[in-house]
Amino acid sequence: MSAPLIQLNNVSKSYGDTRVLSNVNLTVNEGEFVAIVGYSGTGKSTFINMISGLLKPDEGTVLMNGSSITGPGPERGLVFQNYSLLPWLTVAENIALAVDEVFPQWSAAERADHVAKYVAMVKLSHAAHKFPKELSGGMRQRVSVARALAMNPKVLLLDEPLSALDALTRANLQDEIAEIWSNNKTTVVWITNDPDEAILVADRVIPLLPSAPATLGEAIPITIERPRDRRAINHDPVFKSLRSQLINTLLEAKSRTRSTASVTLTLPDILPEDLNYVNTFQFFNRHGPRRRNELKREEVEVSA
Amino acid sequence: MSQPRLNPKMLELDRLWKIYDTPKGPATIVKNFNLKLQEGEFATLIGHSGCGKSTVLMMVAGLSDLSKGNMILAGREAVGPGPDRGIVFQSPCLLPWMTAFENVMLGVNQVYFTASKTERRQLAEYYLSVVGLADAMHKKPAELSQGMRQRVGIARAFALQPKMLLLDEPFGMLDALTRYELQEVLLNLWRKNKITTLMVTHDVDEAIFLSDRVVMMTDGPEAEVGDILRIPFERPRSRKQIMEDPRYYELREHLIGFLNDRSHIRPSREPDFQPSIDMAEELSGQLLSSPV
Amino acid sequence: MHLIHRFKLDSVLLPLGGILICLLIWTAISGKSVTTIKTDDWGDKVTVTKREGVSADLPSPTETWTASKLYVTEPFAKRGELDQGILRFTWLSLKLVAQGYFIALLLGTPLGFVIGLSKKMTIALDPIIQVLRPVSPLAWLPLGMVMFSGVKLMDSSGKTTFGASDAAALFTIAICAMWPTVMNTAVGVRAVPQDYLNVAKVLKLNRWKTLWKVLVPATLPYMFTGFRLSLGIAWLVIVAVEMLTGRPGVGGFLWQQYNASSFAHIILCILTIGVVGYVLDRLMSVVEGRFKTA
Numbered sequence: 001m002s003a004p005l006i007q008l009n010n011v012s013k014s015y016g017d018t019r020v021l022s023n024v025n026l027t028v029n030e031g032e033f034v035a036i037v038g039y040s041g042t043g044k045s046t047f048i049n050m051i052s053g054l055l056k057p058d059e060g061t062v063l064m065n066g067s068s069i070t071g072p073g074p075e076r077g078l079v080f081q082n083y084s085l086l087p088w089l090t091v092a093e094n095i096a097l098a099v100d101e102v103f104p105q106w107s108a109a110e111r112a113d114h115v116a117k118y119v120a121m122v123k124l125s126h127a128a129h130k131f132p133k134e135l136s137g138g139m140r141q142r143v144s145v146a147r148a149l150a151m152n153p154k155v156l157l158l159d160e161p162l163s164a165l166d167a168l169t170r171a172n173l174q175d176e177i178a179e180i181w182s183n184n185k186t187t188v189v190w191i192t193n194d195p196d197e198a199i200l201v202a203d204r205v206i207p208l209l210p211s212a213p214a215t216l217g218e219a220i221p222i223t224i225e226r227p228r229d230r231r232a233i234n235h236d237p238v239f240k241s242l243r244s245q246l247i248n249t250l251l252e253a254k255s256r257t258r259s260t261a262s263v264t265l266t267l268p269d270i271l272p273e274d275l276n277y278v279n280t281f282q283f284f285n286r287h288g289p290r291r292r293n294e295l296k297r298e299e300v301e302v303s304a
Numbered sequence: 305m306s307q308p309r310l311n312p313k314m315l316e317l318d319r320l321w322k323i324y325d326t327p328k329g330p331a332t333i334v335k336n337f338n339l340k341l342q343e344g345e346f347a348t349l350i351g352h353s354g355c356g357k358s359t360v361l362m363m364v365a366g367l368s369d370l371s372k373g374n375m376i377l378a379g380r381e382a383v384g385p386g387p388d389r390g391i392v393f394q395s396p397c398l399l400p401w402m403t404a405f406e407n408v409m410l411g412v413n414q415v416y417f418t419a420s421k422t423e424r425r426q427l428a429e430y431y432l433s434v435v436g437l438a439d440a441m442h443k444k445p446a447e448l449s450q451g452m453r454q455r456v457g458i459a460r461a462f463a464l465q466p467k468m469l470l471l472d473e474p475f476g477m478l479d480a481l482t483r484y485e486l487q488e489v490l491l492n493l494w495r496k497n498k499i500t501t502l503m504v505t506h507d508v509d510e511a512i513f514l515s516d517r518v519v520m521m522t523d524g525p526e527a528e529v530g531d532i533l534r535i536p537f538e539r540p541r542s543r544k545q546i547m548e549d550p551r552y553y554e555l556r557e558h559l560i561g562f563l564n565d566r567s568h569i570r571p572s573r574e575p576d577f578q579p580s581i582d583m584a585e586e587l588s589g590q591l592l593s594s595p596v
Numbered sequence: 597m598h599l600i601h602r603f604k605l606d607s608v609l610l611p612l613g614g615i616l617i618c619l620l621i622w623t624a625i626s627g628k629s630v631t632t633i634k635t636d637d638w639g640d641k642v643t644v645t646k647r648e649g650v651s652a653d654l655p656s657p658t659e660t661w662t663a664s665k666l667y668v669t670e671p672f673a674k675r676g677e678l679d680q681g682i683l684r685f686t687w688l689s690l691k692l693v694a695q696g697y698f699i700a701l702l703l704g705t706p707l708g709f710v711i712g713l714s715k716k717m718t719i720a721l722d723p724i725i726q727v728l729r730p731v732s733p734l735a736w737l738p739l740g741m742v743m744f745s746g747v748k749l750m751d752s753s754g755k756t757t758f759g760a761s762d763a764a765a766l767f768t769i770a771i772c773a774m775w776p777t778v779m780n781t782a783v784g785v786r787a788v789p790q791d792y793l794n795v796a797k798v799l800k801l802n803r804w805k806t807l808w809k810v811l812v813p814a815t816l817p818y819m820f821t822g823f824r825l826s827l828g829i830a831w832l833v834i835v836a837v838e839m840l841t842g843r844p845g846v847g848g849f850l851w852q853q854y855n856a857s858s859f860a861h862i863i864l865c866i867l868t869i870g871v872v873g874y875v876l877d878r879l880m881s882v883v884e885g886r887f888k889t890a
Contacts, residue, residue: 193481264431265426272387275386
């Protein structure tokens with residue numbers, strides 16, 4: 001049996017004394033679309049940076065095709081939230097930069113064809129000679145995806161690719177990337193903070209549980225047929241149950257991280273003054289604020 | 305179904321217009337907008353961006369002038385902004401040179417100026433603790449996460465015990481999961497206070513989870529009320545329960561359907577407009593007078 | 597770890613290298629005393645000392661040091677009105693700058709607020725400011741002399757403690773240094789986010805509270821940028837002012853030494869002015885940075 005494409009074994013990572021990730025185990029097979037869902041600031045980027053080779057794990061191993069990952073490489077295409085396009089290059093030039101780097105043995109014509117193919121794949125042929133600043137956020141992110149795919153990576157790593165976009169653009173791009181994936185079946189690891197997005201695009205959704213340190217929860221296989229229609233899916237009982245299962249898992253994990261203590265706080269029974277009528281005599285006739293005449297003392301759960 | 309009390313009315317918006325002067329002539333953003341809110345009701349305005357829902361909210365807040373029409377707040381004509389309408393903006397608008405506590409105290413000192421200093425401090429501490437900032441209240445906004453800053457914004461609004469709460473896409477800048485958490489925080493406070501609330505959002509799930517009534521606005525400019533949906537879930541609500549309720553996906557579908565397919569239909573211009581059951585009920589009950 | 601270590605070393609070595617190169621160039625172009633023994637027309641041997649070089653009269657670094665040693669090693673000595681230790685001169689200059697700068701801030705900040713808050717005031721005052729701003733201190737000083745010609749404060753012994761030239765000096769420093777403060781404060785006030793003003797409006801803060809709780813704190817970072825630039829200008833102006841009035845101070849000393857053809861001391865003065873200006877700017881930057889993060 002061949003080794004899985006990507007394998008993480010008991011991976012842990014700390015920054016200084018703070019352990020961010022602990023005991024992460026993940027196996028991604030060739031052609032799989034995996035989504036990792038987690039809260040902001042719980043180590044999602046750390047996680048993907050270890051697969052990309054930008055970070056080294058403190059403990060455990062990160063393997064690709066059975067051998068250890070030592071640094072970033074073109075077989076792992078990365079797409080970031082902030083597009084990271086070079087502003088002085090056009091769309092085609094941005095993609096060509098990556099293609100020239102990875103396929104130096106090709107002829108110029110071959111490379112140009114290759115660039116054009118990927119520009120067309122993300123439906124930007126009409127804008128191939130525009131500069132990033134002339135494009136909308138959604139279009140920029142498509143360029144970024146095209147650039148990553150044009151390097152023919154074995155796996156595409158997407159780090160919250162759509163978080164900076166508005167809801168409508170986000171929905172369109174989700175559908176588009178899912179479609180591109182259906183056509184060329186590159187392995188994808190997609191990091192997101194949106195449970196709906198994860199269920200819509202992935203074969204398998206893994207919650208990143210925000211315990212301290214964070215770790216991966218149990219994978220939820222998404223069996224819904226592709227292509228998935230975001231409207232029709234609403235009526236799908238499978239979708240509904242998967243959605244509530246995922247959201248509840250994450251919310252419960254978060255509430256477990258809060259070690260709460262009960263504190264008794266006093267809520268004074270004072271009422272606000274009406275500042276529209278400040279210059280009247282009512283303030284001189286009484287001393288102090290109006291009161292509700294029920295001093296409340298309340299037990300409040302506060303995080304300890 | 306939580307039947308809102310029919311009287312007294314907390315807010316009446318009567319034929320509200322907003323016209324901006326532009327170099328190309330006047331632009332009508334909001335046209336003939338009517339809305340009545342019962343005391344203790346949580347209503348939501350939903351619509352596409354640019355439909356003028358935030359403009360309506362800013363007019364209620366007094367931060368934007370009415371071009372035409374009347375606004376009655378708790379039986380009185382409301383002119384200009386004031387602390388009787390607490391606002392939570394999309395970005396929490398905290399003053400960055402003050403700690404979370406000082407930000408809340410700024411308002412508290414203002415509206416409780418007759419109270420003792422101890423009581424004012426207790427009040428601010430209480431609300432900051434309830435929103436989960438007991439140990440972070442003396443930090444500056446820059447040291448807080450986006451979600452925590454919005455918690456301060458919520459505490460600041462509730463601490464003033466306003467007659468009305470106005471929420472302008474309060475969780476729009478947060479990621480989906482943090483948004484869920486903050487919705488719980490908001491609902492938890494709202495359950496204790498039952499302040500009449502008008503919220504603007506474009507998040508369908510948020511509207512269903514929080515509100516009693518969702519008012520859908522047609523596309524701008526010249527936006528008007530396109531549909532109304534009552535949310536029948538009992539309070540207190542739990543997200544888990546709601547998500548397992550079969551009615552939840554019906555309501556969700558209704559709202560998504562409006563936003564995707566019907567938001568361009570203006571009732572006042574369609575002779576054979578068929579209002580939904582909830583909208584028809586409100587029209588007949590004079591809760592919402594149809595545009596003249 | 598390795599990177600940090602190297603970075604620290606670089607930040608010391610590289611500037612030292614830069615200084616060294618400068619010194620070499622200076623040495624190369626400066627004049628040297630060349631002593632030759634010649635036989636004159638009468639057949640006597642005479643020694644002739646002549647300076648030669650690209651810039652014959654420019655003293656070399658070593659000559660500069662030898663000539664200036666006394667002023668640097670005894671920085672607080674006072675041998676005469678215009679013959680004092682270099683730090684003593686600096687102190688005199690700084691005192692004058694501080695006074696003028698203080699006046700500049702006192703006038704400039706409120707003026708900036710007024711302009712920033714009112715569109716009408718902006719339109720009314722902008723042309724005046726734009727015209728006055730580029731006027732050189734050399735032009736203001738004579739006007740100051742005329743304006744304050746009657747000023748004469750004397751102590752009990754009849755010695756003038758504050759005369760027309762003092763008033764003119766302060767006037768010149770203040771009027772030259774205040775513009776960056778005015779402009780930056782105005783920009784800062786205009787840049788206060790509407791969000792903050794909305795907070796003030798919703799809470800019905802009165803004008804006074806809005807000013808002190810919202811406007812001033814929100815404008816502080818801009819104000820301090822203005823203060824820093826103003827201080828830089830005040831320090832530039834001081835040299836010109838001292839030169840023209842002949843007051844004791846770094847600038848006055850410089851002018852006197854030029855007239856006395858003591859060129860090494862000019863270089864000493866220039867270096868002192870540069871270093872003091874740099875230190876002042878760094879200090880203000882630290883203060884400014886404090887307010888930026890707040």
